[in-house]
Amino acid sequence: MGLCLNFQGLGDCLALLPPHLKEQLLSIARRRCLLSDSVLLALADSGLSHLDVSRSHLRISGPALQQALLGMPRLQALDVSGCDGLSAADLxxxxxxxxxxxxLRIGGSDVCDSVAAQVVPLLLPRVEALLPAPGRLADDWESLADACRCDAVGGS
Incomplete structure (x- = not known):
């Protein structure tokens, strides 16, 4: 079974879903390695405040991500770690x-780290870049939040 929302006639119905359901569908698609340009664009929503497309490698293009973000005026956090197909210009x-x-969460591979080195100085101070520590790339925002809570508890 795939996440073929647009191809099964559900594309028009997706606009009726509330943002939290679209966010959950995006998360499912990402975790199952089904997140693509078409899925991202079908589920982009103006109510989303954060977007995680991490580890989408070459399945998410810069132009599609930019188009999706144009429809997300409230977006405050973006995770593109492990997205080797995005250039500094794209970001x-x-x-x-x-x-x-x-x-902006970025990095996670040699390619992404190289892009991060180019883009971070261009985005500061408006955007804070979060670069994962070597060997500590969390799978998603939830894992990252859990790791931060554990660090805070352990550091107290």
């Missing part, structure tokens, strides 16, 4: 498309 354009963006 600068994405930051411009999301005026409320404050946190």
């Amino acid at each position: 600068v354009a994405c930051a411009a498309a999301a005026p409320e963006l404050r946190l």
